[in-house]
Amino acid sequence: MTAARTAERRITLERIESYAPERSVRIEELGEHLGLRRGDLGVFRKFYGLDRLRYDPQLPLLDLLRPAARAALAALPEDGHVDYLAYAHVTQAVAPADTDMAQLVREDLGLTGAEAFGLSHQACVSSLGAIEILGNLLRAEGREGAHALMVTGEQAYSPIVQLVPNTAIMADAAASCLVTLDGDGDVVRSFTTRTLGEYARWLELTPEQSTEYGEQYAPRIAEVIHQALAEAGLTFDEIDLVIPHNVNKLAWRQTVKELGIDQDKVFLDNVPVYSHTFAADVFLNYTTLRDAGRLTDGAHYLLVSVGLGATFGAMVITHRTPGGSR
The missing domain is CATH 3.40.47.10 (Thiolase/Chalcone synthase)
Structure with missing residues (x-):
């Protein structure tokens, strides 16, 4: 395949899946935890449109990420292979300093042949940016049957990361995209x-x-x-x-x-x-x-x-x- 033809190949999203914990709470239940007064919560409800959110601090991060990732991988064809895994996250420290979550996710999914890495510097845009990066890696490699997996998701483990003052209250959720070139997605x-x-x-x-x-x-x-x-x-x-x-x-x-x-x-x-x-x-x-x-x-x-x-x-x-x- 020529370099020009490789560069023209289109990124396709073969499967997109998401997951949110079952535990759902009203924003008022987090008021004391986040240091929000009744008036602050009223603003979030009346003007910002918030009501409930998924929040389960007892759920391990891998358990949050696994369902969507496995569901996305179900679209991998029999002759396909996952060459790259990108874990896109917002909070820079999602795990202890000696823990590489991208590697843990790869091992948990059994993708031993994939190169795994994390991305975070575009914050909430990191998941979209990861799709472009994975597509470019697939183009550069040019292997037939090559796929990549974008995994995103993290937990509001602290009031500092859960509350964006005067803007948002963060919740728990995860998503994954199976990416390839010139696929059917x-x-x-x-x-x-x-x-x-x-x-x-x-x-x-x-x-x-x-x-x-x-x-x-x-x-x-x-x-x-x-x-x-x-x-x-x-x-x-x-x-x-x-x-x-x-x-x-x-x-x-x-x-x-x-x-x-x-x-x-x-x-x-x-x-x-x-x-x-x-x-x-x-x-x-x-x-x-x-x-x-x-x-x-x-x-x-x-x-x-x-x-x-x-x-x-x-x-x-x-x-x-x-x-x-x-």
């Missing part, structure tokens, strides 16, 4: 990011910087969305639905206004059900829509997420159902 048409490094030290921002970031939030999301659409050769009218992260409803109402689109164009039903789930919620929303029969074969969708630090990311995909359009 969803086609990745484009992926765009922009990082505003001046907000990298999130916990140390001054009130003025926080206000400034809030003012830039919606315009920067709109910017990366329009760039991703342009690179995909599509217009917003050709997008069936935006599948977003679940940061909160207020932030998305502001973004909808910036984009000048109908709010029904953005799937927000899961915000009060799951809340924000680190880098997994775009895929949690995808599987919710898919399992409800709301994804159409041949239709185009926008996956959008924002990570603290601050990275904005948008990915355009074309959905393909088994036996559907090619």
Whole structure:
């Protein structure tokens, strides 16, 4: 296969799966744990649209990651092999310093022949970024039958990582994508990011910087969305639905206004059900829509997420159902 032909091969998502713990709590149950007063919780409920979230501090991290990863691997063909595993996470320290979670996940899944590594510097955009990186690795290697597995998910193990002040309450969830080139799954048409490094030290921002970031939030999301659409050769009218992260409803109402689109164009039903789930919620929303029969074969969708630090990311995909359009 020529180098030019290898570079042209399309990244496809052969299987996307997600998992959330069964334990569901109302946000008020976390008030004392997070140091939130009744008025603070009222703001999260009334204005941000939060209600419940999945939270199980007793669940081991591997047990959180395993169900979605194994379900995604079920799509691996008999003659296929997993060459790479990327564990995308938001919190830099998800395990003790002497523990490499990517290696543990690889061993737990029995993928002894895969090269495993972690990614975290794009925060909640890391899972989308990992898909692009895995696709590029597969292109560089050029092996027939090669696949890669993106695994994401972590737990809100401390109030410091669970509460994003005046923005979100983080929940537990995981997701996985089985990735290959020129497969039968969803086609990745484009992926765009922009990082505003001046907000990298999130916990140390001054009130003025926080206000400034809030003012830039919606315009920067709109910017990366329009760039991703342009690179995909599509217009917003050709997008069936935006599948977003679940940061909160207020932030998305502001973004909808910036984009000048109908709010029904953005799937927000899961915000009060799951809340924000680190880098997994775009895929949690995808599987919710898919399992409800709301994804159409041949239709185009926008996956959008924002990570603290601050990275904005948008990915355009074309959905393909088994036996559907090619």
